[in-house]
Amino acid sequence: MTASANSANSAISAKGLVKHYGDVKALDGLDLEVPEGTVVGLLGPNGAGKTTAVRILTTLLRPDSGSATVAGFDVVRQADAVRRVIGLTGQYAAVDEYLTGHENLTMVGRLYHLPAGWVADRAQELLERFNLADAADRPVRTYSGGMRRRVDLAASLVAHPRILFLDEPTTGLDPRSRLDLWAVIGDLVREGTTVLLTTQYLEEADRLANDIVVIDHGRVIAHGTSDVLKDQVGGDRLEIVVRDRSRLNEAAAALSAVSDASPFVDADTGHVSAPVSGGSTVLVEAVRALDSAGVEIDDVVLRRPTLDDVFLALTGHVAEEEPAPAPASRGRGRGRKES
């Protein structure tokens, strides 16, 4: 196996990926490197091209131009070899509604050409690990959204993939299920699985990924560790609502004493926000500073930077939310009911 010579220890390597859908340029020269054994988070707003990138890397879609290797195999020319070593959990659950959880997992195992007895044991083991043992013999149709996500993830793990693709694994999940899924992904990473994960949430990328790649309009606009990105964004955000609009400037002046960069004033809504560091003590300091300046406030919050803040910092504009993609003319699971 010499195919990997060009990307010695990259589990995933993409160069200049371009993909059009009619007039829409979904990917516009995307480059990506995911070192073996790491987790990379692909972060971007709706319509940024995350799913398109994952579909190309998992051999479901051919790029218009550019090339990519996964585990050293070319995703177009050696698709079958790629499929042998990857697991994919798409944005929409890719399991059969009428089959039970156990039947879904054994079917997948058989299609990996693994022996029936081994597959049955492995299915049971995964169902237990994902808290689905009680529902193992019920059709997936009867599962809740969180259970579907878990059985879908289990299906992609049947053959112990070395490289796992997770496309927005927690979108639409309740906070509890989200935490459960994060824990599972954490375990997989500790076991040595390489993971490429897409998400719209900075918090999720921060929590799970070693490296974060921010994409917008099909191209990379920033990448680095979450600390590096956070430095660019400027840590937490302190946001206040000033009661008397005529005193906005005094409020901003008071806040600049505690913030890392000059505060951002929104005169229309009476909001003043500023990047801060130092956690809750800074909140106390800010309230004190405002108090001694005699500025009355209606509200004050300290929040983690969001994807919007990343975009604001990186591009100077807020992330443009594109409407969810229209159902594809040739069905490929878009626009289905799935939370």
Place this chain on the structure above:
Amino acid sequence: MAMTSPPTIALPPPMHRPVCGWGLHDGLVVARRNLLATLRNPELLFFSLIQPVIFVLLFAYVFGGAIPVPGASPEAGASAYREYLMPGIFGQTVAFAAASSTVGIAEDMSKGIIDRFRSLPMKSSAVLFGRTLADAVRLILVLAVLAITGLVVGWRIHNGALLATFAFVLLLLFAYTVAWVGVWIGLYMPNTETAQTAGLLWLFPLTFMSNAFVPLEGMPTWLQTFASWNPLSALVLACRELFGNPTGQLPGQTYPWPLENPIAYTLISCAVILAIFIPLAARRYRNSTSH
């Protein structure tokens, strides 16, 4: 290569390639999935069984006496028509099963499970083989229910179990063949609703421009020519001969080759249609899922 395997890899040794190849193995796995889905959807199964039964009753009692069967004695009347009719209904039923293949594959393609299949190292055509196999297997049940209904309304097998079994094998082969045409059509359907309608369209001329329900003698000449070369006519005639039912053909008269050699023509047609539509459908499947 520089890659180190994760420490927990516990994969068993891979299976030996089966003698018949992975294509059949994977096709059977997918077929099993489709059959399980059928069993979990008993309402659909029930109505797919009821429909041909209603057909038998309608034709047997509504048209029964009105359609004379050439070659049958006048006093046989309605009962001759019922014997003549049953192979036609069998033929019509296996042909119309193609519509459920059209809908089935269109539905598959609109679901997330296709992404799962396509990310696995399986033979891609297994999705299509699994669909057509499952549809043909389901037809065994439909044919059994039909045969029982036929026996109730007076249809009989006169030539013994062996030839009758051969007739059912021909029917299933034909079902499997048109299922591939149905699948090919289904792969062009933008959604299940369209598939539901479009999947039926071609089946009406196929079944009604044949000898399935009425003898060819009453048709205009151009239609007779079409009907004589329609593979469904050959299938139905072959079944009539094998079951020992009235054929509607007059002794001493010469007919076009397919009607003189209905079994051979049925086998040849199935082989030709499969040879054309399996590659067409497989290519369409590959293209329609990777763009």
